[in-house]
Structures are given as C-alpha cells and as structure tokens.
Amino acid sequence: MRKALDEAAAALEEDEIPIGAVVVHNQKIIGKGHNQTERLKDVTAHAEMVAITAASSYLDSKFLEECTLYVTVEPCCMCAGAVKWARLGRVVYGATEPKFGYQTVSPAIVGVKTKMEGGLLAEECALLMKAFFASKR
Numbered sequence: 001m002r003k004a005l006d007e008a009a010a011a012l013e014e015d016e017i018p019i020g021a022v023v024v025h026n027q028k029i030i031g032k033g034h035n036q037t038e039r040l041k042d043v044t045a046h047a048e049m050v051a052i053t054a055a056s057s058y059l060d061s062k063f064l065e066e067c068t069l070y071v072t073v074e075p076c077c078m079c080a081g082a083v084k085w086a087r088l089g090r091v092v093y094g095a096t097e098p099k100f101g102y103q104t105v106s107p108a109i110v111g112v113k114t115k116m117e118g119g120l121l122a123e124e125c126a127l128l129m130k131a132f133f134a135s136k137r
Contacts, residue, residue: 001094001121004070007034007047008128014039018128021047021071023055023064023088030067031055047071048079052086063087065113072125074101074118077109084111092117094125 007020011034023031033050037043048071056062068090075083075093080102083091091110096118102109110116 001070001072001092001125003029003032004047004072004094005121005124005128007032008072008125011035011047012128012132018132019047019071019073021051021069023051023067023069025055025059025064025067030058044078046076046079048075049082052082052088056086065089068092070120072121073097073129074103075110076100077102077105080109083114084109087111088114090115090117092120094118094120095122095129 003022004020007022008018011020012018016035016038020034021032022029031051031054033054034047036045036050048069051069055064055067064086067088069083069088070092072094074095074097091114
C-alpha cells in the first residue's frame with residue numbers, strides 16, 4: 001500500500017484527485033498508476049484502470065487471477081467492473097468512498113471470486129483526499 005500511496009502523492013503533485021494503485025504478482029509490482037483524468041482529458045483514466053492495463057500488458061494476459069490490486073481508495077463502480085473483468089484475485093484498498101465507492105451500488109459488482117479487503121492505511125489514504133478537496137474549496 002505504501003507504493004500505492006506514492007502513486008497517490010504523484011497524482012496530488014499533478015493536481016489530480018490523489019488516488020494511487022499498484023498491481024502485485026509474486027511479490028513484484030507489475031503495474032502501477034495514479035489518477036490522470038485531468039491530464040489525459042479521459043474520465044476512465046482512474047488509478048486502478050491505469051494499473052490494471054499496465055499489469056495486463058506486463059503479463060500479456062487480460063486475466064489477473066493471481067494478482068493483488070492495492071488502491072488507496074475504495075474503487076468506484078467502473079473500476080470494480082474492471083476488477084471483475086480482469087478476474088483479479090484480490091483487492092486491498094485504504095479509505096472507503098461513501099459517495100462513489102462500488103459498495104454504494106452493490107458489493108457484487110466485483111464478482112464472487114475476488115477477495116476484497118478495506119481499511120489498510122485508511123487514515124493516511126483519507127488524509128490525502130481531504131487535503132486535496134480542502135485546497136479546492
């Protein structure tokens with residue numbers, strides 16, 4: 001999760017919503033990313049999507065069953081759908097997202113085979129988000 005926090009910090013430096021993600025396979029980071037929606041003018045350029053794409057490219061596979069996605073904030077519905085389609089084995093997230101997190105719609109979005117775990121370094125992850133939005137108000 002520390003590496004995902006590094007990615008979130010990079011997003012913050014770029015004035016993006018500070019969410020970071022890494023995909024790990026056999027204890028090695030094979031994909032990483034942070035939000036790039038503003039820079040790319042692309043609403044789908046979320047941290048998870050960038051990291052999943054990089055990991056799939058690295059493994060030359062669209063399926064990531066033996067991988068873990070670490071992300072600083074609970075995935076949104078779009079990213080949870082990508083988790084399902086990529087068949088990620090596990091997702092570990094930091095802070096919950098009460099407005100846009102996948103659980104606001106349905107925990108079933110990610111599918112039954114993916115293990116979801118929340119709360120890892122939640123306070124640190126939430127602080128980045130709070131700092132970002134406080135600077136915008």
